[in-house]
Amino acid sequence: MKLIIILFSVVLAGNSCSNDPKVAIENIETSTQRLYCNAKIFTVDEANPWAEAILIDGNKILFVGSDTEAEKIADNNAIKVDLQGKLILPGFHDVHMHPMEVGSTTTAFVLDEEDTNAENYIPVIRKASKDNPNVEWLIGFGHSINTLFNAKRNPLDIIDEAVSDRPVIIMEQTSHSMWINSKGLALAGITVDSPNPQGGIIMKEGKNLLGILIDNAGDVAFQQAVTSLNDAEGEYDGMVSYVLPELVKHGITSVCDARTYWKRAQHKIWKDLAADNKLTARFNLGLWAYPTEDDATQIASLKRLFSNNENSLLKINQIKLYSDGITHNTTAALHQNYKEDIFGLPTNNGLNYFTQERISKYIRELETVGFDFHIHAIGNRGVTEALNAIEESGTTEGRHRLTHVEIVEATDMNRFAQLNVTADVQVAGDFTQPAYWHDNDYLLGTELADNQIPIKSLKEAGARITLSSDWNVSSLNPFVGIQNAVTRSPQNISLEEAIKAYTINGAYVMRQEDKVGSLKKGKLADFIVVDQNIFNVSVNQINSTKVVLTVFDGEEIYRRR
Known part of the structure; x- marks a missing residue:
């Protein structure tokens, strides 16, 4: 796996965790053990939330704890990397983005x-x-x-x-x-x-x-x-030349492709990337469920595409479908009518890509294969119907999530936890901030337009929350999403919860929380080093944080100049 950018002046390697500025990075690949010490590590491990050092051997974490204890455990020839007090976080999970579409030419x-x-x-x-x-x-x-x-x-x-x-x-x-x-x-x-x-x-x-x-x-x-256009080569090249470097630059080590157009053979391009050892993150593909396809034919095709090799960086184990549209063109599904009628249709409360009945049918058929569902639901009716479909499917093994969840009925808040449904939200875009909620008053009315993307209410109701970008709709930078999540009062969450939403909670929906998402002994070494301690700076400075080192599967794949 290639090191994306070579120079990083802060990380020093030597025989001890000293601050000796004369020590330089050299012979860094001569030992299978590497000790990152003199750091501030937020582990996202409730049993051991903070640490000073992390010791890895190959791609596995051997120890997370104090510098002193790490030194005792490490081999004499372990490469020691002094981080000079820098903050370490688990690698970020972005469980809703469109990487191949972004990279397309x-x-x-x-x-x-x-x-x-x-x-x-x-x-x-x-x-x-x-x-x-x-x-x-x-x-x-x-x-x-x-x-x-x-x-x-x-x-x-x-x-x-x-x-x-x-x-x-x-x-x-x-x-x-x-x-x-x-x-x-x-x-x-x-x-x-x-x-x-x-x-x-x-x-x-x-x-x-x-x-x-x-x-x-x-x-x-x-x-x-x-x-x-038959642009498979362009999509492949766009991933290699632009998308993958952008991911490592922002510390993103796990991704869900939120819409894989399998009828255009995009899944085959992903397989080529994996076979060519180009992937620098763990990827789960969300196969697009085409609304106009015959259900029996489409379900049979989707079943054949399932792939969940535990040892692969690429898994085809999710289904992406839409319950409804979006608010500003009045296609998000509402329980009530919009205040304006744009289209002059028999109904004026949004539309359904997939009805509640069809969503339930797809879940029943495909969850038993191993697929989890990633359901676009923006309006309150879209959210209700998607939750109803999950409940009606009668299955219990899925790790399904609703994404966007901009307008949620109070009666649906508790259902996320009751049904083990994750609320996946995007708050990196300015349009999701409270200052912009009432831009749609003319369509929704003041009361319904208020309180959009209610992450605090969902968290208080016990819901699992993930933060994602929907790149390129919003910024790819996780620190933009984290800052907005903690500052968007009255619907904000704590900094610790925002980090969990980008790490361990994302790992759960990707079915890899036993491997990554937090930093503890036995897990894979996916983590990042950043240039400032976001726990100490003003909340309005979080979005200026830069990743200075990305470690993926035990390898340093990005260093910032």
Whole structure:
């Protein structure tokens, strides 16, 4: 496994844990034992929460405790690394991100999310088309759907004016809608008479298409566009050249891919990365459950893809599906109606990618194989129905989690603990902070918009909480999420709980809490060293913390300059 970045001026190696500045890193690979000492170690082990030293042999932890005791246990020739009082934490777990999508080279251009005039995008799209003459579909990213909603003319006319001779599709910055031109609509087989697909909406005004595909309607077309590019090599290269280095830089040693498009053979790219010894973290894949697929056929296919080799860094043991959409385009599933009606459908309380009945069916069929479920649920009805489905499935072996959980009914708080369902939340994005809760008052009403992502209430109700990034929706940096989690009063948690949410709790949902997630004898050596003690600095300085050393499976794979 390669060392990603070589220089790290603070870590010193020698024959003792002294502060002798003359000692340099050399011959560091001559012993199987390595002693990291003179440190502040938050172990996330309730029996031994704080320590000074950690002794490893190969990829295993032999001892965690005092410097004195560690010296007694260590071999005479053990490499000793003096950390000069630096803080050690277990390696971070990010159990909801989209690494292969982030690293993909399919996006040819990016629109400015802050631009409120859709007409301004015409020259940008035209230039992208000129710069990419040989791609079958021109793919973009980044606009706000509100910019299209507020356009003075039909958004389809605007994008057609930009490019009309080949298909163009642009993913909105939340990924929950697509802007598509007439050529793209035709290739996707979408006409004004096309019915809305499960979990999606084809926006129309009278007998005119608007070129906006909401939620799964857009995803179906987008997958067609991406498949046409046949970019497996680009996805592989993006992982190696960008994504994996970013993970180690931020101390992330375990990851859940929150949407593996198996029909595009992304799982095979992951297997190639593992076979080529490129992985620098432990990965669990969440196979995407396609809402429009026949259930029996899809369930049979998913069963065949299950893989849970304990000795592999790559496991295919999770299912990702959506209960509902998102709030700001009124597709998150609510128990009540939205205050505004955007789509003019028979109901105005959100939509379902998967109904409660279907979710329950998938859990019953796939949990017995060994799959755990990762269920997107944002609205209060989406949360209730997902919890109901888990309860109705009648199974007991799963380690399921609901992700986002932005709006939760008081009557559902206790059910997370009762059903052993983890609440996976993302608070790294500014939009999740209390100052922004009431931006959606016009859709939700003041009362419902208040108290979003209620992590304190969930914790007090006994729920297990994980913090994750949903990268690249929000910052990958775990210290941004940790700072926001402890400062977002009235829905905040303690610093210790925030760290647990990024470590041992994440290890639990990945079924590896016996191996990693805390630092104790017998576990694998996944840990990080950081440049400041986040227990001593102001809570508003936590997000400035930098990882200076990442140790993964006993190897130093990243050192900061």
